[in-house]
Amino acid sequence: MSPAIETHVLTRRFGRMLAVDGVSMTVPEQAVYGFLGRNGAGKTTTLKMLLGLLKPSAGRAVVGGIDVAADRIAAARKVGALLEAHGFYANLSGRENLDLTRRLLGLPASEIDRVLAVVEMTGDAGRRVGGYSLGMRQRLGLARAMLGAPPVLILDEPTNGLDPDGIADMRHFLRDLPGRTGATVLLSSHLLGEIEQTASHVGVIHAGRLVLEGELTALRAGVAARIAVRATDAKAALALARSKGLQAAVEHGEVVVALAPGEAVERASVDLNRALIQAGVDVIAIGPRARSLEGLYRQVTAVEAQKEAA
Amino acid sequence: MFAPLYVEIAKLNRSLALALAGLAPGLIAVFVFFNALRMRQALPWEMWMMQGAGVWAFFMLPMSVTALTALIAHMEHGPKSWDHLRALPVPRWRIYAAKAFCVLGLVAIMSAAVPTLIWAVLEAATVIKPAAGPTGMIDWAEVAALLGRMYLAALLLIAIQLWVALRFSSFVPALATGIGGTFFAVVATSAKKGVFLPWQMPVNMLATEAWRWQTALALGCGGGLLVLMLMLISLSRRETT
8 A cells, every 4th residue: 555645855054054864755555644743843844845835955755656746736636735834714604705715626515514414503603604613613614624625635734723622623533434434634733642643644843854654553662561569658769779780860740760662561560569668668659650652752752852962 | 717716706705895885986986076066057968977977087086996995805805714715626727717707707897987967966966956957968878988087997907906905915005006006196197197097097188198198008908918918827726823
């Protein structure tokens, strides 16, 4: 199966600033690919190159097997996009806004009802967009991106402005989308939790470079297990863990101990608990900490930061 | 080409640009109406039409084009919709060409509205004050030819204003260009070199010297078409960051 999106050493300069630095990413078909990075890391510039809005200084962007620089229009036919700036006309209704794009795409009028139903906006479609909340605009933007059922959806910060219920709905919606429609979703975000709960694959961009990429479950499995200890005396617990040669640090009032790769977390928890009690440190709670994307993210970005400092 | 054009026209629905298109010739009509009511003796239709066309070409046309192009461009700049439009599988030049056709169509409608509204308000003024009723007959062919020439001579200023308005997301460059151009057109009305100033080309259609109106018409129309083509090429290739 060929990837839905591929970039090869994609690079973009703005004057002397290197915004995207040799990014080679692969988004498999029917994946929900979380493109993660802090603000200014190069996410939007990369997405704009995928959409043909910016020309790469070097490298290639390929969408659905089509080189974007060689045939922008053919590549654009395979993509629906939700950009950070929605670009809706406030004087027109939601339905009228969708109709403008539908006509430009040469789609039948029934497409509007279909996408409105998907995002549950049918009831509000007759109102002017000027009166919409940010969350409604976001959903309308998603509906517009889905006009014509493109095989690839590129979504820039899709949960921006949504309330907690809206965020949860959007997560479910995006997670289920490949299964329901066969679409591939590339979504950018600076929110770790959002990517972790939505994506099947992840790519981390840092200072313009793709520093991590892969299937989320495989990446998580590669992270060393950690034990979190909540004790009455965190300092004493920390000192004891370190005295036993363990890598430990205090995070949010808990002592977090990183185990060596392959070390059994249950056995290590029991041993550490016994040692703490024998040393007279009262343990409130102890147990394995979930292998999170955050840990992975911190790990790779810390390495990159060290490289930059060197 | 028809889909982008339809889309541009649909965007005008309930917009300020459409209101402006009605307001500009309407203001001339209001001026003519009250002017007619204060007249002690009737004037010929030809004079009223020439007066209206003069006001239109001299001031209202360049100022309306300035405001209209800025408003139409701001329909995209305001909600930042360029990225959405430019990412669609549509040749970009068509999107800009549709905008240009839309502006040209609105200015054509405004040009046609000027004599039509003048006729209507003078008929109304005649009912209120019969002595103010214009004399003679309206030579509609001559009126249409004059306003048509003004329209064609205005193509260059329309193209310049539209290009500036689409190129810059801020209102300021487009307004500064339009106000500056109209200002120099007004203060240097009788200057011979005014024939080369895009904002003065339409009013030169009232010139009695043939070389003057012919030069302004050729430059305005030919230059306008050339600048419009250059605009399409430039804007289609330009990146928006």
